[in-house]
Amino acid sequence: AVVSTQSTGLSALLARPNEIEPEEKYADLMERQKELYRLWYRPLTDACTENTGSAVKRESEKAQKEAVKSRFKTFNNYFLEQWTLQKKWAIPDPGFREIVRIDNINAVMQCYLDMYERYRDAKFTSKNPGKYIEYTPEQIEKLLLTFFDQ
Numbered sequence: 001a002v003v004s005t006q007s008t009g010l011s012a013l014l015a016r017p018n019e020i021e022p023e024e025k026y027a028d029l030m031e032r033q034k035e036l037y038r039l040w041y042r043p044l045t046d047a048c049t050e051n052t053g054s055a056v057k058r059e060s061e062k063a064q065k066e067a068v069k070s071r072f073k074t075f076n077n078y079f080l081e082q083w084t085l086q087k088k089w090a091i092p093d094p095g096f097r098e099i100v101r102i103d104n105i106n107a108v109m110q111c112y113l114d115m116y117e118r119y120r121d122a123k124f125t126s127k128n129p130g131k132y133i134e135y136t137p138e139q140i141e142k143l144l145l146t147f148f149d150q
Contacts, residue, residue, distance in 0.1 A: 091148040104147060
């Protein structure tokens with residue numbers, strides 16, 4: 001039996017003048033995926049960012065030291081959690097994987113480097129700075145390069 005393309009809806013699929021080309025659709029999908037990947041590092045950049053409002057300036061020295069410890073602790077815990085997850089993920093497209101890696105490195109490294117440089121020689125702890133500054137910037141970058149390899 002001959003079935004008309006109109007009765008099956010196939011003609012509507014075949015003749016879509018406003019339909020996006022596959023290349024455009026793929027590029028749009030990749031851009032949306034990049035935006036989703038960017039969400040994972042927001043807690044890291046938030047941890048690195050120092051609140052410079054007037055409330056911080058009025059804090060006691062002890063409160064300021066605790067805030068620095070908290071920033072590093074938050075960064076370290078969240079980074080380790082994400083590294084454990086994301087090193088197991090795969091992005092099969094090598095070009096897209098590299099774009100996402102570079103984006104991750106640029107965002108995370110800039111904020112971590114700023115925080116690291118600001119506090120590595122500060123006296124926010126007298127006992128064990130290594131307890132809070134667990135990573136050098138080089139170690140962070142090396143770990144970021146292992147994301148999406150599986």
